[in-house]
Amino acid sequence: QSALTQPASVSGSPGQSITISCTGTSSDIGGYNYVSWYQQHPDKVPKLMIYDVSNRPSGVSNRFSGSKSGNTASLTISGLQAEDEADYYCTSYSSSTTVRVFGGGTKLTVL
């Protein structure tokens, strides 16, 4: 069982918006603004999409945005495109002995 909880799957049609949630505790997401999100296409290396809750690295589309409320972080993808179909993982710094925790991953299907 992963330390952070994500829905196993989400889906949406091209052009729509979807949101993926990531729930932790006050020891990780709730305690720090160090949530990041990664996109992984099948058999590919994870790619950083969002860091420090809501910042986008250079080169990442502004269709991707992040936010946090309490112990839950969210990744929103607007204007869904077929190429967005992938697995998405959240991670956070943690004050526990396991200093980094991942969510179990969410499979995004673009219908």
Add this chain to the structure above:
Amino acid sequence: EVQLVESGGGLLQPGGSLRLSCAASGFTFSSNWMHWVRQAPGKGLVWVSRINPDGSVTTYADSVQGRFTISRDNAKNTLYLQMNSLRAEDTALYYCVRTKVGGYYFDYWGQGSLVTVSS
């Protein structure tokens, strides 16, 4: 260009040992925290271990504590993961991952090295 290239993976029996290496280039290796993250076949990402820039601080996931040892050689720009007492559940693709200086996120990932533990 930042590059992280893992090597050393393979097939081995339970109880065996293996050392993974990660050759880094394109950046000042001695400035960054480095991590190992693994992914079992068809499963999610799991953080394994981290090491600070000068190698004096190491941290491990509970599942590998006491069996795995992370280390680095800054003169050789290389990160290591010594894996002992391997179990079937350690079977995974092991990624070498860089944390950006001053940051708490993984900005560069290697291609991964596959470790398979099976009798």
